[in-house]
Amino acid sequence: MHLDQKVSLKTLHTFGMEVEARYFVEAKTHSEVLTLLNYRHMIHMPILFLGGGSNVLFTGDFKGIVIRINSKGIVIREEDQTHVHVTAEAGENWDEFVQYCVNQGWAGLENLSMIPGKVGAAPIQNIGAYGVEVKDSIESVQVVDISTGKQRRFTNAECQFGYRDSIFKRELKGKVIILNVTFRLRKIDESHDERISGLQGDKVAERSLLRLDYGDIREELENMGATVPTIRSVREAVCNIRRRKLPDPAEIGNAGSFFKNPVIDREKMELLQPVFPGMPFYPQSPASQSFKIPAAWLIDQCGWKGYRSGDAGVHTAQPLVLVNYGNSTGLQVLSLANQIMDSVYQKFGINLEPEVNVIS
Ligand SMILES: Cc1cc2nc3c(=O)[nH]c(=O)nc-3n(C[C@H](O)[C@H](O)[C@H](O)COP(=O)(O)OP(=O)(O)OC[C@H]3O[C@@H](n4cnc5c(N)ncnc54)[C@H](O)[C@@H]3O)c2cc1C
Structure with a gap:
């Protein structure tokens, strides 16, 4: 195992931002993961475990140690x-x-x-x-x-x-x-x-x-x-x-669906339905006391599909996917995500929750 310093994470996460880890180590076996833990008391800095990096958004360089789990x-x-x-x-x-x-x-x-x-x-x-x-x-x-x-x-x-x-x-x-x-x-x-x-x-x-x-x-x-x-x-x-x-991360940086589909209760559903009769919904229990609403539909209704600001954007075909067209920073994508969440809340009174892990 090698402990490397100042390692670029650009190719190790699917959003593809140019960020680096202060320290980086890859554990290639089960026992290497356990060996690393023997040193845990000596590590006085943040630790991030990374798999394929397809569900993370880095808002900047990671000022700790990234441990990439690669055991087979x-x-x-x-x-x-x-x-x-x-x-x-x-x-x-x-x-x-x-x-x-x-x-x-x-x-x-x-x-x-x-x-x-x-x-x-x-x-x-x-x-x-x-x-x-x-x-x-x-x-x-x-x-x-x-x-x-x-x-x-x-x-x-x-x-x-x-x-x-x-x-x-x-x-x-x-x-x-x-x-x-x-x-x-x-x-x-x-x-x-x-x-x-x-x-x-x-x-x-x-x-x-x-x-x-x-x-x-x-x-x-x-x-x-x-x-x-x-x-x-x-x-x-x-x-x-x-x-x-779905956009291929090898072509456009993304982490799949950025938000979870929200689940609302019956009371909220009864308030929204007359105002938005076209809103799709999926009952979550046999008693239908809660309903899942497609976040993509909510985002689309707020006019975000295909939106682009600099290199951060909302995918042209799938509004649930936020993208990095090349040189976006994580903070720019996060700012876009916050604007989307605000507008969905303003229009529908529904809170969207990110599915992606934001790493700061
Ligand atoms: C194009 C695209 C399509 C996608 N489609 C779907 C989909 O259809 N359905 C779906 O559910 N998801 C989807 N995702 C999201 C993603 O692929 C999944 O969440 C996947 O499981 C993340 O795996 P990863 O190894 O890349 O995790 P990472 O992004 O590396 O890590 C995710 C989180 O898990 C932690 N972690 C990773 N490995 C370990 C470990 N061994 N022990 C402890 N913590 C760990 C990390 O610290 C981080 O917090 C999609 C993503 C992309 C880019």
Whole structure:
């Protein structure tokens, strides 16, 4: 392990701002992460753990030590006829791990294809896409406590997962390092070609567990000619849709959705609906006491889509994504985010909450 000084983070985070870390070290194995913790009492400066840097906004240089978690390894812990329990180290690339699971015929993560970042960060904000959240497949999360150096395994229930939320984003933020994550995935026999129609009995049941009802997945599968969907074709459909709809950070700096979709109560909903009859909403419980409102719609209604100030902007097709066209600073993006939050509050009385971690 090398401790380097004044390291540029430009290529290590997807917003691509030119910022540097005062000190930088990369932990390439589980034991290197633990070794670093042995020196924690000697480090009297802020510490930042970084995965793929796809959910952070740096407002300036980081005046402490950045520890990049890059530990690798995928191990099957347990397997029976229907399920596999597989542990992936925190530094595994998320999408490569999803691809690996799909190739093995393990279902559960295919709708989460092409989300940037590392496995270790996936539980932190309970990543989600196309009707699936990672919590649905997580069995446990292994962490090490930074102040005591003690390891602990959190069960799924102990992770307190919620919408883009978990205990690691709240009480334990900055207090633990996620070392690895264990997933429980369904085994699906995909020996049949997906274009063969007329699957019978349990094969139909297996396929019906695939989540196809969100977004344009069914339409994309039809366009692909995938009449009997498989985990492979669902992954391909999700990748196709994402390539069309989301800006590629390799071309335009961004961190995906900048804001969470707000959830409002029934009383607020009843006040807003007559004024904004076109407002989309999604009931959150069977009793429909709360409703999720698409933040993209709220931002669009305030006229922000495609807005640009200097090199900071709101994406032209997806108003939930704030972008760095090249030379924006983090403070400029943050200022834009604050203006958007203010205008949404002025118009709808709804508070938007950033999904991205602002690092100052
Ligand atoms: C184009 C694009 C599309 C995206 N689409 C989605 C989407 O569909 N759904 C979705 O949910 N998200 C999406 N995201 C957001 C992002 O990909 C996820 O939040 C991802 O899980 C972040 O992983 P990371 O490794 O890059 O985390 P980082 O950005 O490196 O870190 C995020 C936070 O986690 C902490 N952290 C990272 N690793 C560890 C660890 N091992 N232990 C302790 N703390 C750690 C960091 O300190 C930081 O606070 C998207 C981002 C982009 C750029």
